[in-house]
Amino acid sequence: xxxxxxxxxxxxxxxxxxxAPPRPGRDPYFDNAKYLAIVLVAMGHSWEPLPGSGRLVExxxxxxxxxxxxxxxxxxxxxxxxxxxxxxxxxxLVTGLVVPYAVFEIAxxxxxxxxxxxxxxxxxxxxxWLLWFLPALFLWRLTTPFWQTVRxxxxxxxxVAAMGAxxxxxxxxxxxxxxxxxxxFYVLGLxxxxxxxxxxxxxxxxxxxxxVCLVALAAAYWAVxxxxxxxxxxxxxxxxxxxxAWTGAVVTLLLFGCAVVLSACFLAWVPNRRLWMTALGxxxxxxxxxxxxxxxxxxxxxxxxxxxxSTPAGRVLVSVVAAxxxxxxxxxxxxxxxxxxxxxxxxxxxxxxxxx
Numbered sequence: 001x002x003x004x005x006x007x008x009x010x011x012x013x014x015x016x017x018x019x020a021p022p023r024p025g026r027d028p029y030f031d032n033a034k035y036l037a038i039v040l041v042a043m044g045h046s047w048e049p050l051p052g053s054g055r056l057v058e059x060x061x062x063x064x065x066x067x068x069x070x071x072x073x074x075x076x077x078x079x080x081x082x083x084x085x086x087x088x089x090x091x092x093l094v095t096g097l098v099v100p101y102a103v104f105e106i107a108x109x110x111x112x113x114x115x116x117x118x119x120x121x122x123x124x125x126x127x128x129w130l131l132w133f134l135p136a137l138f139l140w141r142l143t144t145p146f147w148q149t150v151r152x153x154x155x156x157x158x159x160v161a162a163m164g165a166x167x168x169x170x171x172x173x174x175x176x177x178x179x180x181x182x183x184x185f186y187v188l189g190l191x192x193x194x195x196x197x198x199x200x201x202x203x204x205x206x207x208x209x210x211x212v213c214l215v216a217l218a219a220a221y222w223a224v225x226x227x228x229x230x231x232x233x234x235x236x237x238x239x240x241x242x243x244x245a246w247t248g249a250v251v252t253l254l255l256f257g258c259a260v261v262l263s264a265c266f267l268a269w270v271p272n273r274r275l276w277m278t279a280l281g282x283x284x285x286x287x288x289x290x291x292x293x294x295x296x297x298x299x300x301x302x303x304x305x306x307x308x309x310s311t312p313a314g315r316v317l318v319s320v321v322a323a324x325x326x327x328x329x330x331x332x333x334x335x336x337x338x339x340x341x342x343x344x345x346x347x348x349x350x351x352x353x354x355x356x
Contacts, residue, residue: 029270032270043322045291059220065229069133070182074188074192080141093141096343102124109121111293129292130288136175136179139174140183147190154184164181165238165248168236181234182234283334284330
C-alpha cells in the first residue's frame, strides 16, 4: 500500500526509548502483513458487484471490512512515527502520494470515458473510488507532528472521528468524512512500538484469536440483515444513513474497538519469516492502484452477471481470481514497468539544496 516501507521506522523522538530495538533492513513480517491485507482488499472489492451475493458472502464481507483498511492505516501510522516537516520528507511525500494520485485520477477518468461513460468528469477533489486513500495518507502524515505532541492523541482523534460521524454537512472534497473517521487508526499506529507487535505474535494471543474471530463471524452473520455495511466505508454521517446523529459517535467507538481487536487477530497469524509472499509486500501500492481497473473492467464486461458467478463455486472462483490478480500486480516485473508513474523521484523538478 501507499508509502508503507517495511524498514524499521525511525522514532519520532530520538530521546524516546523503544521497548525493543528496531529490526535492521526490511522486516518480512510487515511485508507479509501488507501482502495478505491487499489480498483481502481485492477480494472485498470483487465481492461488491456480486448480484444477490447471499448472506454468507455478506457475512464475510462485513467481517473483512471491519479490519482490512484499519490494519493498513495502522501500519501506515506505525511507519510514519519518524515523519517531520523536513523538506526532503515533504518532497518524498508529494512524489509518493500526490503525484500517483494525480496520475491515476487521470488514468481512471480516461478508463471510464473509454469504456462507456464519455462524459465522466475529471474531478481531482473527488477521488475516484479507491484513490481516496492517497490524499488521506498525505493529510494524515502532514498532521503527524501534532499527534506526536498532543496528550492522549488516540482519544483526541476518536473525538475528531466521532464529530465527523455525527456531522452530515461535511463536503465531499477529498472524501473528508473518510479522512476524519479513519484517522484514529493512523494515530494509534503512531503510538505503537515493536513490543506491541511482538505481543500479538505470542502463541497465546494466536490461539485466543481463533475463538474471537469465530465470535466476530457469528456477530457479522447476525448483523447482516439488521444493519448496513455503509457504516464500514466511513463515507457518511449517521443522519445520511437514516440514523439519529448521536449514533454516529457510538458506532465510531464500537467499530474502532472491533477493528483493533480483529486487526490484532489478523496480525497474530501473519508469518514472521521470509516466504514467497514477502517480496510482494513491497509492491502492494501497485496492486492497490491497479486492481481497480480489473474489477471495474469486469463490471463493464458484465462478468459478474454470468450464471456461474451466482453459484457458491462461482463466488469462490471470483475470490480466488481476485487474489491471483492482485498478487500478479504486486510482482517485480509490474513494479519495474510502472515505477516511474507510481514511485517517481522527480529529482529534476526539485531545487538543489543550498550548500552548507
